[in-house]
Amino acid sequence: MKQSVQIINLPKILDKRGNLSFLESTNHIPFSIKRTYWIYDVPGGETRGGHAYKQNEEFIIALSGSFDVILNDGSGDKTFSLNRSYYGLYIPKMVWRSMANFSTNSLALIVSSTEYSDNDYIRDFDNFYTVLRNR
Numbered sequence: 001m002k003q004s005v006q007i008i009n010l011p012k013i014l015d016k017r018g019n020l021s022f023l024e025s026t027n028h029i030p031f032s033i034k035r036t037y038w039i040y041d042v043p044g045g046e047t048r049g050g051h052a053y054k055q056n057e058e059f060i061i062a063l064s065g066s067f068d069v070i071l072n073d074g075s076g077d078k079t080f081s082l083n084r085s086y087y088g089l090y091i092p093k094m095v096w097r098s099m100a101n102f103s104t105n106s107l108a109l110i111v112s113s114t115e116y117s118d119n120d121y122i123r124d125f126d127n128f129y130t131v132l133r134n135r
């Protein structure tokens with residue numbers, strides 16, 4: 001089944017010693033995890049991303065602090081504000097994304113369905129639109 005952009009709530013084990021959340025490939029997110037990376041120490045006002053992936057799917061969690069993820073699947077921009085560590089944003093392939101408005105000391109964890117490949121990136125928005133229209 002083709003999955004669409006969505007916020008996915010993760011398990012949350014409340015405990016007075018401190019809370020715990022987790023995710024398992026395919027049980028909580030709709031892909032198998034091949035890679036994880038994180039974005040941190042983002043200076044105020046900086047923007048990350050500005051590209052789409054041809055194949056890679058991602059799930060983004062704000063482990064600490066907050067930031068916005070701005071997505072465009074061909075139907076205009078939609079902004080998702082992430083600010084809790086017990087949910088994340090699923091992004092299918094072929095969705096243009098940027099990340100902005102990082103709070104001080106924010107930490108973005110990204111899990112990916114593919115290993116890193118520069119060939120998988122579409123970095124030009126017009127090219128992205130052309131590829132999307134011709135699918």
Ligand code: TYD
Nearest residue numbers: 035036037039047048049050051115116117
């Ligand atoms: P990039 O994905 O362009 O960052 P942004 O999220 O701002 O678009 O990645 C920045 C650099 O880091 C780029 O030179 C490639 C490298 N990189 C890896 O080597 N492995 C990875 O898994 C990722 C995500 C990036």
